[in-house]
Amino acid sequence: MIVELKGILTPYTEQAESLENLSEETDFIKDLQINSANLVDVVLDVEEKFGIEIDNDSMAKMLTVKAAIEIVETKLAESGR
């Protein structure tokens, strides 16, 4: 899943090194310096890519790669996939 996330994050960051070394610990704002108005795009792209809907409570936590993976896995499991 981290490969798919990397693809989604690429257009929104200029931090090539952090992107190259993307790990579960990577922070979207602190490490990738994604503009906060573009975090919405990340959430929408993740929704489209995985065919899920991310509610506001989940979105509130989606600040790291680890959190994003957990949210996607939970939503996929809830929908029986």
Add this chain to the structure above:
Amino acid sequence: MVGNDLVDLQLARSQSNWRRPGYLRKICSEEEQHMIIMAPEPTAMLWLLWSMKESAYKVLNRNTGKREYNPSGLVCSELKVNQSEATGNVSYGDNVIFVKTEISDQRIYSVAAQTVIVFEGLTSYHMHNTSGYMDKFSRARPGYILQKNISGLPVVVELHTGRNLAASVSHHGRYLAVTYSGSLLSTD
């Protein structure tokens, strides 16, 4: 604490497509979405509300240390908008933050605080967005030094009193702005 947020409208145009389906719903209440759609200049209204929310979030985040990405939970109310300025409140749960915004065709700039006294004692300083901004600020404002505290948050040191004044820095595109309180001290 104090907060500020700046939007370079030129960069925002190329960086964000807010008309993308689902975008507004993720960041705005239904009432705010309505205000944007009905506004004479919807893009300016969107970034006005956005920067109000962001500046208020900074105040809350620095009070609680809690990081969250919940823009639609930060609700703008009591909004008064004219050509060059807006004021309003941003609510988050039981918290109410006072926000004031400057509007031009190039940028939107908001400052926020949780009490009227702090709010009225805020000073903002506008600069170009460059990496040496801390030194430049300190040279341009004799008697004040902008630095980062141990948590990495900005603080303005008032040299003649030695006070560490609560501060916030926002940068986007071409612009950078520092705001600091005349009364509220940085707590960390």
